[in-house]
Amino acid sequence: MKILLIGANGKLGTAVHEALAARGHEIVTVGRTGGDLQYDITVAAQVTELYDRAGQIDAVVSAAGDVPYKPVTEMTPEDYTSAFHGKVLSQIDLVRQGVARIAERGSFTLISGVLAHEPIPTSSAASMANGALEAFVRAAAIEIAPQRINAISPTVFTESLAEYGDFFPGVPPVPVADVAQTYVRSVEGGQTGQVYAL
Structure with missing residues (x-):
C-alpha cells in the first residue's frame, strides 16, 4: 500500500514508519519542517495541497497533534481553541478532504490518547480533544x-517515562513499538470505528 504518514518525525511517527515499511508498504512522510512533503495540517488549504502532491494513496495515518497543558483556572478560550485545531480539526480535515482522495477500500488511522478516559491534572484540553476525536471516529465510520x-489511544510511552512519567503515577506505560504495531493492525485489518486503547 501507499501510505501517507503525518507526524513522521516524532517518536511515535518514526516507530510507525519503521513498522509499516518493514511490512513492505510505500510510506510518504509528512511533517511541518521535515519529511518527504512539508505541510501544516492545521491549515485546511495546506491539507488540500498535501493531497494534490501525494496523488493516489491507500491509507492515511496520523501521529500528530498539539495541545496545551495548564490548570483549568489558567486556561483561556484560545487555549481550548488551539487544542481543538491542533489535534481534532486538523485530523478531521485529513478525513474530510481525504475521503475523495484515497482508495475505495482505503483507511484512516488517527491518534487520540488515554487522557480521553483517564485524565490527569492540567489535561483538560487534551482530554477534550481526545474525546472529541474518538467520537468523530465512531460517527465517521458509519x-x-x-x-x-x-x-489509536495509547497511554504514556515507556520511552517517555523520564520526561512524563511523573504525570502518570501508577499508570502502566506502553512501548512505542507496541503502539506502532497497533497502527499496522488498523491499516491492514478489517475493523472500522474502533478506538484501540493500549
Whole structure:
C-alpha cells in the first residue's frame, strides 16, 4: 500500500514508519519542517495541497497533534481553541478532504490518547480533544464505508517515562513499538470505528 504518514518525525511517527515499511508498504512522510512533503495540517488549504502532491494513496495515518497543558483556572478560550485545531480539526480535515482522495477500500488511522478516559491534572484540553476525536471516529465510520477509520489511544510511552512519567503515577506505560504495531493492525485489518486503547 501507499501510505501517507503525518507526524513522521516524532517518536511515535518514526516507530510507525519503521513498522509499516518493514511490512513492505510505500510510506510518504509528512511533517511541518521535515519529511518527504512539508505541510501544516492545521491549515485546511495546506491539507488540500498535501493531497494534490501525494496523488493516489491507500491509507492515511496520523501521529500528530498539539495541545496545551495548564490548570483549568489558567486556561483561556484560545487555549481550548488551539487544542481543538491542533489535534481534532486538523485530523478531521485529513478525513474530510481525504475521503475523495484515497482508495475505495482505503483507511484512516488517527491518534487520540488515554487522557480521553483517564485524565490527569492540567489535561483538560487534551482530554477534550481526545474525546472529541474518538467520537468523530465512531460517527465517521458509519458514513464513509467501505473506507475505514480508527483511532489509536495509547497511554504514556515507556520511552517517555523520564520526561512524563511523573504525570502518570501508577499508570502502566506502553512501548512505542507496541503502539506502532497497533497502527499496522488498523491499516491492514478489517475493523472500522474502533478506538484501540493500549
